[in-house]
Amino acid sequence: ILTVLFVVIVLRDTLEKRGALGQIKARIRAEVFNALDDQSEPRPPLSRENLLINELIREYLEYNKYKYAASVLTAESGQPEVPLDRQFLAKELNVVEDTNGKSVPLLYGIISHFLHGGKEESIQNTLPKVSLLNYPKQNLGKAPTERNQK
Numbered sequence: 001i002l003t004v005l006f007v008v009i010v011l012r013d014t015l016e017k018r019g020a021l022g023q024i025k026a027r028i029r030a031e032v033f034n035a036l037d038d039q040s041e042p043r044p045p046l047s048r049e050n051l052l053i054n055e056l057i058r059e060y061l062e063y064n065k066y067k068y069a070a071s072v073l074t075a076e077s078g079q080p081e082v083p084l085d086r087q088f089l090a091k092e093l094n095v096v097e098d099t100n101g102k103s104v105p106l107l108y109g110i111i112s113h114f115l116h117g118g119k120e121e122s123i124q125n126t127l128p129k130v131s132l133l134n135y136p137k138q139n140l141g142k143a144p145t146e147r148n149q150k
Contacts, residue, residue: 023068026066026068026069027068029068029072030068030071030072030075033072033075033076034075037075037076043077043078044078046077046078046079050077051079051084052089052092052093054073054077054079055079055083055084055089056089056105056106056107056110057073057107058070058073058074058079058083059083059086059089059105059106059107060105060107060108061073062083063104063105086106089106090106093106093110095109095110097109
């Protein structure tokens with residue numbers, strides 16, 4: 001019994017260190033959600049705003065390799081399976097991207113804009129016209145605890 005318990009503990013620690021345990025848990029949650037989701041009840045139509053917000057979130061989730069979270073969002077929200085074209089999304093949000101901004105999700109640029117400037121635009125309740133990214137590229141896509149603090 002102690003040998004089996006030891007193997008279970010070592011296996012769990014190994015899976016956790018590799019990041020696989022979190023992925024397994026996320027996959028189980030996604031499968032449980034899909035099994036419980038009532039497909040016979042139609043979803044309310046997505047508003048334009050919700051469609052755009054969901055797409056920004058999906059792009060962020062997929063960039064950070066949260067693929068199961070992204071699949072649950074898509075299934076639960078009724079978001080189209082095929083993502084919206086990034087250029088279309090940027091145009092709809094009036095975001096003009098610089099070359100650094102094109103390598104990361106639009107949400108990073110929007111957040112960066114409001115954290116590091118554009119205060120006059122946020123007062124007028126408009127979305128950013130320029131997406132200047134102030135984050136070092138090597139920090140993006142890493143866990144928040146691994147990112148360099150400014």
